[in-house]
Amino acid sequence: MKFRAVMVDTGPMREFTNIVSTISKLSKECVLRLSTEKLYFIVSEDNSGPSPPMLWCEIPQDTFFSEYQIVGVDDEYRDIYLGLVSANLSKSLATLKTAKCLKMKLTKKQCPCLTLEIETPSSTSQQTRQVTHDIPVIVIPRKLWSEFHEPRIPQPDMSIELPALKQLRTTIDRMKGMCPEVVIRASAEGRLTLQIKTDMAKVSTRFKDLRVMAFEGPIDHSDSETETQTIEDISKTCYCRVDTKKFSMFLSADQISHNATVCSIVNKKLVILCLQTEENVKLQCFITGIVY
Amino acid sequence: MDSGKTLCSLLKAIQFQESAVFCAMQEGLKLTVEEGKCVQASAYIPADNFNEYHVRDDVDVLFKISIAVLTECLNIFGSAEESSLKMYYRCEGSPLLLVLQAQSFSNVMTDCEIATQTADTLLELRDEDAEEESKLVLKAPAFLGLLADLERSCDIIEINLSPEHPNLSIVTYGMQDRSCIEIPKSSDMVQSFTCERAVTLKYQLYHIRLIMKALAVSNKVVLRCSSNGLLLLQLKLEKEDQRQMFSEFYIVPLLDD
Structure with missing residues (x-):
């Protein structure tokens, strides 16, 4: 399993930060699904059962990342599902609004980590600073993937x-x-x-x-109680x-x-x-x- | 009414109890809140604040209402947003109806029906026989600053008024200290000062602190002490359109032990 992505434009960086911070406000934990085309953030309720997840967010990789490489488990299962604490990610991205470059990769340290390398310009010199955040993640095994499938919902009225x-x-x-x-x-x-x-x-x-x-x-x-108050x-x-x-x-x-x-x-x-x-x-x- | 905002901030200033007694008179609206038989606070909205104002004169329009719900409803579009307000009340037992329309968005409207209850009797704190002994007119922001400086942990505040210098002094007693603020009548914050003879009055600091929110939205405060020690504070709130709203606090003194 391999994952590496680079983001260099300020617009997408700002937006990515906002998305992640919104998600962190909605939920403590989330699932990040990486596929060749898109990134997904999925938030399920603890005892949701068969009901759809609470939140489903799709981010197309090509508009956000200048480089994007992913290798899944094998040819059949190309995606990677990571469980992480959303606040960890949003806090790490706090400096991203002024950054020059963000590198994201999957690493194996003491535990599997999503490593963020953020390069920020210095206000006093030409040199840049580099900040590295290792966010511990849980690699979600294949047999549980079905819990995070795209929600099938009834046709809205x-x-x-x-x-x-x-x-x-x-x-x-x-x-x-x-x-x-x-x-x-x-x-x-x-x-x-x-x-x-x-x-x-x-x-x-x-x-x-x-x-x-x-x-x-x-x-x-x-079948509903007749409320005759409405004229419409x-x-x-x-x-x-x-x-x-x-x-x-x-x-x-x-x-x-x-x-x-x-x-x-x-x-x-x-x-x-x-x-x-x-x-x-x-x-x-x-x-x-x-x-x- | 074109703007419910000032009304809302005035009501918030006396919102230290869950429910208030709402009274509509020919002269205007009055909402009264009481705190443990010791403090009575009222907000007055004179009728000229409304573009249109009708009250039936043959019946008393008097009921109890949740002031928390009322302020939430008035503030439904947020504090940054001006909204026009219409208020209706039919008869005893019927709800108070509010219709609010945001000013910067034309496509949104809110209807509120707030349940009303029969009003409790209010305390009659004013004693006609007690003479007014002293009267002070102070600038509200400066007085607020002064109250904010007082030590919070104190229970009792002592107000000394005298025709001699220093004319007004405020003393608080803490665990180990006694602090005193003296304000001569020549002070910038004092706009007028009348006092016949020296008096010392003690109040619960907590009761005095209840007026701070109202001070924050007001321009001027009139402090009146009567011979029985009852303190009456009248606060004036002047709006941009020169119209005025008032709030009034009666505070019962502590008896000497």
Whole structure:
């Protein structure tokens, strides 16, 4: 098994740092899957069982790395799966924003390590400094790979563009203080509603004029409790009740410069939040619905 | 109301208890919070702060509401964002409705329904028979700085007022020390000073510290002592549009032992 990669451009370096720091905020541990085409960061929940992972992030190697070599176990299994503590990686990358060059490789020291060699320019002289970080990793054996397969998800009922993440996050953070669960409701007319209900208060924030990317309606609400409060055609809306904290965590991804964020909803079951950047990085977050 | 921001910061300043008594009068809104029968804090929002303000005059609009939830709702778009606010209340038992609209994004709106409860009776701390003995007008930021300098570990604060120099002194007693701050009436922070005869009053420092948040958002503070030792602090908050909001704290003195 061999892996070696070099990054020299400042743009991708900054972005890579932001991605890793976002992931470290979402989870203590993550799995880094290296393949010939892409790098994947995968975060699974501890007791997730068959449900999709919490986070799935794809980074195309060619836009980020100037050199990229990988040799897997054998011809059939070409990928490498590494388990690591995400904070270790994000802390090591903290200096990357000003660095000239980053080399990443897989090494065998006392234990398997992901070694980062960061070259930073000196402010006083022409010489550069080199910092080496060895991050202990666990090489995940082949028989466990199936746990980290690309998530197979049901066809979402609706996909809708999200408003500016920062704005959404302040709102969600206020709601987080009041209620642990939030109902996300999207309508085919481009409305997104966040609603919380507690003994003390009922708060709903509505965003309108959002782009609807896909709608697989009409939606069958026959089994749900009939809420006659809505004037709009409920066959054109779908909703899902989710954990407010998890939703808020994804929104901290606003520090990654992104093109679009899309929220897809499988009625009452699943919310998929997907963030896409200019460099074709795709960060997906899966939040399973809370059903009573 | 065009901006809920000032209202929110004023309410946060008196948010040391979970719930407040909300009272709407012809002159404006008043929210009152009490701390253990010793401190009563109120926020006043005069009616001219609202673009439109209607209260029925044949019934008392009086109810108890969670001030924490109210401030969270007012702040739903974050503290950096100005938002316009509409408030509705129908009758006893119905929720308080808020409609907030962010100013820099036109496509977002928030509706809040906050549950209300029957109001508890409030303490009547003001005693009509007790005369006002002294009155001080101080600059709020300077007074805040002074209170922040006081040793936190002390329990008791002693305020001495006298017509003689030094006119105002604040003494705190710690484990091993006694510290004293003297403020003559010629000080920059004192805008006016009236005192008939010398008095010494003792208060729980913790109670005095409750006003610090309100001081931080205010411009001016009026300190009044009445002959029964009750301390009344009236704080004025002036907004950019020259309109004013007020907060008021009644603090009960400690009895000599």
